[in-house]
Amino acid sequence: MVHDLLAAARPALADRLEIVTIKTSGDRIQDRGLAEAGGKGLFTKEIERALIDQEIHIAVHSMKDVPTFLPAGLRLGAFLPREDVRDMWISTQGQTIGDMPTGFRLGTASIRRQAQLLARRPDLEIALLRGNVGTRLEKVAAGAVDATLLACAGLKRLGIAVPNGHVLGTDDMLPAAAQGVVGIEIRDGDEDTAALLADINDRDAETAVHAERAFLAALDGSCRSPIAALAEPLGGDGFRFRGEILSTDGRAVFRIEREGKAAALDQLATDAAEALKGQAGETFMKAFLAGPR
Numbered sequence: 001m002v003h004d005l006l007a008a009a010r011p012a013l014a015d016r017l018e019i020v021t022i023k024t025s026g027d028r029i030q031d032r033g034l035a036e037a038g039g040k041g042l043f044t045k046e047i048e049r050a051l052i053d054q055e056i057h058i059a060v061h062s063m064k065d066v067p068t069f070l071p072a073g074l075r076l077g078a079f080l081p082r083e084d085v086r087d088m089w090i091s092t093q094g095q096t097i098g099d100m101p102t103g104f105r106l107g108t109a110s111i112r113r114q115a116q117l118l119a120r121r122p123d124l125e126i127a128l129l130r131g132n133v134g135t136r137l138e139k140v141a142a143g144a145v146d147a148t149l150l151a152c153a154g155l156k157r158l159g160i161a162v163p164n165g166h167v168l169g170t171d172d173m174l175p176a177a178a179q180g181v182v183g184i185e186i187r188d189g190d191e192d193t194a195a196l197l198a199d200i201n202d203r204d205a206e207t208a209v210h211a212e213r214a215f216l217a218a219l220d221g222s223c224r225s226p227i228a229a230l231a232e233p234l235g236g237d238g239f240r241f242r243g244e245i246l247s248t249d250g251r252a253v254f255r256i257e258r259e260g261k262a263a264a265l266d267q268l269a270t271d272a273a274e275a276l277k278g279q280a281g282e283t284f285m286k287a288f289l290a291g292p293r
Contacts, residue, residue, distance in 0.1 A: 001080060001157070002060050002184060002200070009199035020056050022047050048074060051185060057193050059185040063178035063209055064151075068216045070185070077186035078197035079205040083153035085180040085230060087113065087168050090140055091147035094164030097121060100147060107136065107145030111248060115226035116173050117149070118250030133158060149173075153180035174228035174244045174255075177212035181205050204233045211265040215243050218273030225288055231269070237262045243272050245280060245288060254280045 007014035024046045047059045048071055058077065070076070089097055097120060104121075107129030108114055114126050127145050129136055133154055140148050152167060186193050208231035215229045226246040231239050239262055244255045256276050260268040277285055 001182060002058070005080070005200040006196065010196065013196075020050070022050060048185065051187060054187075057186070057190070058197070061183050061185060062154075063181040063183040064176040066178070066183060066185075068213060068220075073188050074185055075188055076183055076209075077194050078184040078201035079209055080182040080184075080200070081202040082205045082208065083156055083180040084167075085175045086152045086170060087149045087173050087175060088152050088155060088162060089147065089149055089166040089168055090137070090162055090164065092140060092143060094166075095147075096166055097147075100124070104146040107139060107148040110149070110176075111224065112176055112226045112228055112246075113149045113173075115246040115248050115250045116228070118248075119246060119253050120250075122250060133160060137162070151175075151179055170230055170242075174230055174242055177216050177227065177229040178209045179230075181209050183209065207231065207239065207262045207265055208233070211239070211241060211269040214266040215241075215269040215273050218270045219245065219277070220289055224290075229269070231265060233262075234259070239265050241265065241269055241272060243269070243276060245276055247284070247288070252280070252284060254284075 003017050003019055006017055024044070044059070044061055044066055047056075047061070050056045051059045052071065052073060059074075063079070066076075091100065097117070100121065102123050103125060104123075105125045105127045106114070106117055107127045108117075109128055109130050117124060118126075129139060129145055129148055131139070133150060136148055136150065137160075139145060149168075150162075150165075155162060155165075184197055186197065211231040212229040216227060219225070219227060226248060228244040229242070231241045234240055238259060240257070240259050242255070242257045244253065246253045254276050256272045256279075258268050258272050280288065
């Protein structure tokens with residue numbers, strides 16, 4: 001997607017654009033959750049190392065997989081237009097969440113999705129489910145788990161239709177911060193590349209992602225903590241921001257909603273995080289930041 005957009009924006013460079021495929025630890029490690037295996041950086045560290053070593057000019061990421069704090073010397077240079085931010089519910093028989101039998105097995109590796117589903121269905125059992133989209137769909141179809149959740153953005157980009165899938169609105173399940181956005185990371189000081197990327201940058205996605213990541217940073221969020229965040233353009237320069245933090249068992253849920261201007265959205269999101277900390281209280285936040293071990 002990035003290659004094609006750059007080629008269209010700068011036709012003279014089309015023949016010089018090369019895609020370098022890098023296998024990450026997150027791709028290789030499938031027997032543990034991200035928190036146990038080392039965190040979100042498992043999907044980015046090898047790619048970022050190639051960027052730091054100047055083996056590549058840009059690094060392309062699914063932004064929800066990018067750690068809250070970047071390595072020194074790197075920054076986010078551009079964002080593609082945001083795809084569908086919602087999650088899709090997929091079960092063996094096409095049931096909705098409310099129709100699932102008592103004690104059904106939910107396959108997921110996402111602490112956020114686990115907590116949000118347990119808040120609605122505390123009777124469910126959690127089973128670790130890792131792998132690419134195809135692998136996870138196959139495991140549901142084979143009955144290895146009774147249901148799972150996948151990002152609509154990934155399914156749409158891969159052209160995969162799920163006949164029995166149920167799309168969950170953001171009022172039912174707030175997405176992960178930066179879900180649905182492809183981001184491009186570059187080296188600090190590489191102004192030539194930054195200028196090239198400006199041709200394909202989507203400003204609404206840029207504003208939303210920076211605000212959602214500011215919310216994560218204020219909460220010191222990691223893949224150990226169930227956090228959801230979404231900034232949505234309202235028209236003009238206005239945005240609606242929603243944030244959510246939960247206990248891993250779903251028993252405690254704290255939500256906040258604010259509206260503000262694009263230029264001040266990072267501060268608005270940071271203030272929202274501080275307000276949520278106050279709502280949740282010191283005891284909850286201490287356990288929240290520790291996360292599952």
